[in-house]
Amino acid sequence: MDSVRIGLIGAGVIAAAHSAVLQQIGRALGAKVQLIAVADPAVERRALFGDLYGYHQHYADGQDLLAEAEINTVFICTPTRHHAEYVHAAAARGLQIFCEKPLAMDHREGAAMVAAVERAGVHSQIGLVLRFSAVYHVMHSLIHDARAGRPLSVIFRDDQCFPIRGVHDSGWRKDRALTAGGTLIEHGVHDLDLLTWFFGPVERLRAWEHNRSGHPGVEDYMAVELEFADGLRAQLINIWHNMVQRPSNRHLEVFCDTAFIASDADMSGDVIYQFGDDAETRLHEDEVLRRFLAMQPDVPEALRDCYGVSYLVQDLAFVEALLAGRPPAPAMRVGLEAQRLAAAAYHAARTGEEVEVVRF
Numbered sequence: 052m053d054s055v056r057i058g059l060i061g062a063g064v065i066a067a068a069h070s071a072v073l074q075q076i077g078r079a080l081g082a083k084v085q086l087i088a089v090a091d092p093a094v095e096r097r098a099l100f101g102d103l104y105g106y107h108q109h110y111a112d113g114q115d116l117l118a119e120a121e122i123n124t125v126f127i128c129t130p131t132r133h134h135a136e137y138v139h140a141a142a143a144r145g146l147q148i149f150c151e152k153p154l155a156m157d158h159r160e161g162a163a164m165v166a167a168v169e170r171a172g173v174h175s176q177i178g179l180v181l182r183f184s185a186v187y188h189v190m191h192s193l194i195h196d197a198r199a200g201r202p203l204s205v206i207f208r209d210d211q212c213f214p215i216r217g218v219h220d221s222g223w224r225k226d227r228a229l230t231a232g233g234t235l236i237e238h239g240v241h242d243l244d245l246l247t248w249f250f251g252p253v254e255r256l257r258a259w260e261h262n263r264s265g266h267p268g269v270e271d272y273m274a275v276e277l278e279f280a281d282g283l284r285a286q287l288i289n290i291w292h293n294m295v296q297r298p299s300n301r302h303l304e305v306f307c308d309t310a311f312i313a314s315d316a317d318m319s320g321d322v323i324y325q326f327g328d329d330a331e332t333r334l335h336e337d338e339v340l341r342r343f344l345a346m347q348p349d350v351p352e353a354l355r356d357c358y359g360v361s362y363l364v365q366d367l368a369f370v371e372a373l374l375a376g377r378p379p380a381p382a383m384r385v386g387l388e389a390q391r392l393a394a395a396a397y398h399a400a401r402t403g404e405e406v407e408v409v410r411f
Contacts, residue, residue: 055084055147055370058120060113060137061128062091062100064221065151065178069126070104072363076370079353084370088120113137117144124373125149130221130229131156131237138164138383142171147373149366151178153240154386156231158394161387168383176369176379177386181241182248183364185343186316189334190303191249192346193312198326200308202250205285209234209242211299213264213271213291219299227268235260235273236393239289242301243396244381244389246277246285249305253277253392255407258400264291275396319359 057073059066070086077084088108089100097109110116113133117125117140124147127137135155141148148168154177155161168175181187194202211234215225223229230237247253261272271291278284304313311325322339325331334342340359344350350358357363372379395411398404 052123052147052373052376054082055124055373056087056122057085058088058090058108058116058122058125058146059086059100059106059128060090060116060125061130061133062089062093062096063128064219066100066126066128067103068362069128069149069366070100070106072360072366073126073370074104075354075357075363076367079351080370083374087122088116090116114140117141117146123147127151130223131231132229135160135164139167142167142173145171145173147173148175148383149178149369149379150175150383150386152386152389153231153236153393154383154390158387158390161390165384165387174373174379175383176372177381177383178365179241179244179381179386179389180361180365181245181317182381183361183368184318185340185359185361186314186318186320186322187245187303188346189322189339189342190305190312190314192342193310193322193324194249194305194307196310196326199310199312201281202283202305202307204306205246205250205283206302206304207242207246207285207287208290208302209239209288210290210292210297210301211238212295212297213293214238217295225264225266225269227266230269232268232393232397233260233262233266233270233273234289234291235270235275235396236390238291239273239287240386240389240393242287242289243275243392244385246287247388247392250279250281250283250285252280253408254280255405256392256396256399257405258396260397260400264293273396273400275399277392318361 089106090110090113127150256277258275260270273289275287301317309327314322322334369379395406399406
């Protein structure tokens with residue numbers, strides 16, 4: 052592929068994040084990355100994205116964009132309900148596909164999407180952005196340092212203001228007809244994926260949920276205990292609270308035989324660690340970013356100063372994979388596995404059973 056010609060379906064909060072970093076990437080890579088078309092039912096949003104990011108072809112309907120726009124790649128940034136229809140149509144046209152998380156409304160729908168993409172032979176990537184976080188790359192390296200020994204305990208809390216107001220204002224997230232569920236699948240799917248990246252496959256789990264906000268089928272609290280293949284147990288808590296001034300945040304702490312690693316930042320920030328009898332060390336944000344950059348051998352010089360922006364790192368990885376003709380990662384199938392874990396957790400919460408994930 053000589054150039055990545057992008058069509059964007061959906062012009063909401065996450066679409067703006069992608070468009071801003073894709074615009075930066077386009078400035079760095081020149082004509083190799085072009086923002087061509089945007090589709091959204093709201094004419095004012097289409098016009099705004101044209102003005103801000105340079106999309107010059109505008110559509111009210113995403114299907115029209117897929118059928119008519121002069122593109123070879125699509126970013127699907129709609130409410131979850133619409134992911135499947137656009138993935139199937141894009142695959143049928145032979146377009147390369149970036150789909151936001153969660154993949155689908157349920158695991159069965161997601162499996163059909165993955166099958167369609169793989170049958171069409173097109174490349175895909177799922178929007179599991181924590182895999183591109185400087186903080187989590189550095190934490191991953193510390194956890195797997197030979198000095199740490201085996202992981203013993205994992206505590207992971209993910210909290211966010213219910214994203215129907217504030218900086219993540221997306222009113223559709225309270226509507227079960229448009230969303231796959233609540234805090235676990237629509238936000239914590241990142242966390243389920245990250246835990247498997249860090250610690251391997253999950254064998255069984257238990258879960259508990261609450262719905263205090265009163266939106267049917269959209270939980271605002273989920274606690275999951277996951278047991279990994281090596282016997283490690285992790286406690287994950289996902290919360291959608293009602294404090295609009297509190298920033299979206301994650302706290303992850305890991306004890307190993309002879310190490311402690313923790314952070315209160317999920318994209319860019321400090322990491323603390325301790326090995327054996329050494330004193331606790333705090334890696335400040337600039338050192339975390341320095342270490343992260345050292346792990347990336349081929350960062351374009353024009354983007355080095357903003358390489359701590361996880362969405363930029365993610366979208367650049369997708370674009371560079373397409374230009375090089377190699378499969379992007381994480382592929383859509385990785386999103387399907389995260390969806391399977393979420394489905395198992397919902398089943399466990401609603402039945403009170405411990406679920407063997409390998410059989411779910």
